[in-house]
Amino acid sequence: MTTVSLNPGNVPLKDWCAIYRGGDPVLADGWRPNVERGAKAVADIVGKGEPVYGVNTGFGKLASVRIAADDLELLQRNIVLSHAAGTGEAMPRSVTRLMMALKLASLAQGFSGIRPETLDLLAGMLARDVVPVIPCKGSVGASGDLAPLSHLAAVMIGVGEAETPDGRRPAADALAAAGLSPAVLGPKEGLALLNGTQFSTAYALAGLFEAEALFREALVTGALSTDAARGSDAPFDPRIHKIRRHKGQADVADALRGLMSGSAIRASHLVGDERVQDPYCLRCQPQVMGAVLDVLRQAASTLETEANGVSDNPLIFAEEGEALSGGNFHAEPVAFAADMIAMAICEIGSLSERRIAMLVDPALSGLPAFLTPKPGLNSGFMIPQVTAAALVSENKTRAFPASVDSIPTSANQEDHVSMAAHGARRLQEMAANGRVVIAIEALAAAQGCDFHAPLASSPALESARSLIREVVPHLEDDRHMHPDMEAALALVAAGRLAEASGAALPGVAD
Template sequence: MILLTGSDLTLKEMKKIIYGDEDVSIHPSSMEKVKKSRKAVEKIVATGKTVYGINTGFGKFSDVLIPDKNVDELQLHLIRSHACGVGEHFPVDVSKAMVVLRLNALIKGFSGVRPCVVERLRDLANEGMIPVIPSQGSLGASGDLAPLSHLALVLVGEGEVHYKGDIRPTSEVYDELGYKPLTLKAKEGLALINGTQAMTAMGVINYIEAERLFDQSDWIASMTLEALEGIIDAFYPAIHEARGYREQIAVAKRIRTITSDSKLITHQGEKRVQDAYSLRCIPQVHGASRQSLSYVKEKLEIEMNAATDNPLIFDDGETIVSGGNFHGQPIALAMDFLKIAVAEMANISERRIERLVNPQLNDLPGFLSPNPGLQSGAMIMQYAAASLVSENKTLAHPASVDSIPSSANQEDHVSMGTIGARHAYQIVINAQKVVAIELICAMQALEYRELKHASTSVQKLHEEGRDVVPTIKEDRVFSKDIEALWKWLKSDQFNWSVQEETTTV
């Protein structure tokens, strides 16, 4: 059980909630804050004081005063009118993360919702009743209005949910589980949708996937290094310490450790003086991409625990202020950074694939074919990898440099952070498939050497990889191999951790 307070949720805990099916609960002190902020809203409604989002219209309609008798109706109209997302649905994991993050934001006690609202969000996460949310339609300010409106629809018994592997009408699942739709009260609709939880939820998934991908890339690059009889001297500790980047130093150490007992690894001057950059510069390139993870993690964990709706309630209701915490610029920039970092990991992986399959660059059979000429072997797998990295280059264009005015120019600068997060997700998937292709080629290349001469760690990876994709004895539909190995990498079944280094150059 993960206890939510609104202030200390971590990516590690989110991973347990999303992938480990850990339930969530609300800290009693946080629930007290929720109750206090709700009393402030009820006081405003009772006194007739004009406050944005409570008894006014929204956006350009902020100057339109709403009569007391229509305040509750206003919230439902808001949710329905703003639920205009389009495109494919967010993955279920992303939508679940969205529910948890919106819950965590509301229990900070700055939003003025009733306890029943946060309790319903908790129940959605714990019951596995996850809103169906279209992935397109958000500008990233004022928050993720369209996606979060589809989330909010579920609270009022409308829309659809993922439940036990199916997509079903919310009302049907509510009846089955004995839940009653909520009637949203003053400010609650706005509090539910005015935030950055779509881009942040997508960012959480991106981070988790990218972190694993980077570990896998080090392992697979090590296998390629052995298959090409690469020069280990380039990973000598002093080289990397002389530059000083801790991530670069760590990657070099991982490669040395993984290949520590290899008889295929060579030294400078034995077969060649230097390797190509895609081998020699693995620590520099992988390490630089890893630097992005620290930045992205910091921004995500701040945003995961942020109050991002508007207005916010302070001083037990004495101070209510309209601001702009819904603006997604911090996450937009972080996602754009992650896009570039992941795209580069795929770029260098594709170059290693080329070195594995090109007979002009190695002493292996052309395209690793079992019968070169009659059979094409891995020739077109490199084409597929090249296509994916080329697509990544267009997706990596920063979304955050774009803006377009909305709501009659009231909202005249937006972040496009959700677009950046969505594109980052696609880049991660593409990169995973490129790395899967590298692993297929590296396993095949290694078999043309004497496998028994490979390091113990690389032999283990080869053994488990071969349980998923068999050796290439003749041409077959390699698309199936790529898909199978991609799914295996995503399943995280292999232990990608590295034991302490036992030998050095």
């Protein structure tokens, strides 16, 4: 497993992606003095006896209730237990670990008032693979992701369940088996653990990484479909895109031109083809996929900033000895980013489905109907296109922006919320739908190119097509389509088509 060094407040996007893909996060040296200063500031505040939200007061609407010094430990335990009120299936392990790493890097900046030993416990859980079982529903994305983060904090105090290398176990047993002791939370620590945007941000980052991978695979299948339809690469001429000035559009045109370079099928278009223009699904790929890339890059910038920020409340400024209440827990930036990613995923699939529909239509593609040599007796790719249409339509309903909704909570004290949590959480299933659409296009495009034999596509696209043909043979007569689709899906899910092409494809960090 790759070790990823977390420098709190300065972790690049690629490192968050490495953690999501299975990397082992470890705090870089130098964090402890800042954390110790923050913890001392909280102790000093408690010693003065002045009311500070969440330290010696109640929470939310109960902020005006003072808590006696003898009850401060109980106060922190109570907030964890009472707020661990999530529901639904458990978060995916990869997203939970990413959320833990985000929380670790945030707390380690020293603005949360948490003690080093509590942070050591969280780091130890990651190192020893003690991953809390966290219900995925119950956050509205403001006042922090309270419910899911409370389930994380609950495991840290020995309550709830955790996944371990030996399976799911009660939290106390899981900690003991890993040589860890449950935390006894001091003033402010429970609130520091359960406040913040790390749940929403983890899901949004996961959605971003899946969307970027989907985007790259779709560039390859889009180029392959263009060749299958004997489409023109003239719309990818750099002069067209230079004068419109959108970077994503120019980058996508460069990638498509590179993918098709050297194609004999493409060359055949130049001789005796009376078509003047291709359908938009081919011709406008740079404009649509370029806009997708620009949106993903903007979302990436927002999420990288959020991932490196501190988003709990109140915040402890040790040098001044002050605790300031604010609203960094409000996940509106994450909600907007998640909505952008949702639209991008939706459009990747939508354009791909249109290419599939074009390929199965002989009037548009010039290929046999439904890409079968014997249409009528065989249905060929008729129903895979219907499946793609169904998934695209489903993604359209999921793409409605979550951030435009709000509902008051905590007796109207928390009267505007972001809905970032489910806005980000939907991205996983949207990306999964998109991968199936791209897999179907990969099969259809490979089948379409088969009809142009002995002409070959470009070296890059032939490498991708050969990979497809290693797992799915040419479709001569109808057969059980589901196994073919699953085999192609496995390639797309692993990013194998982009890898096989060997092409320099743009991404969110370019």
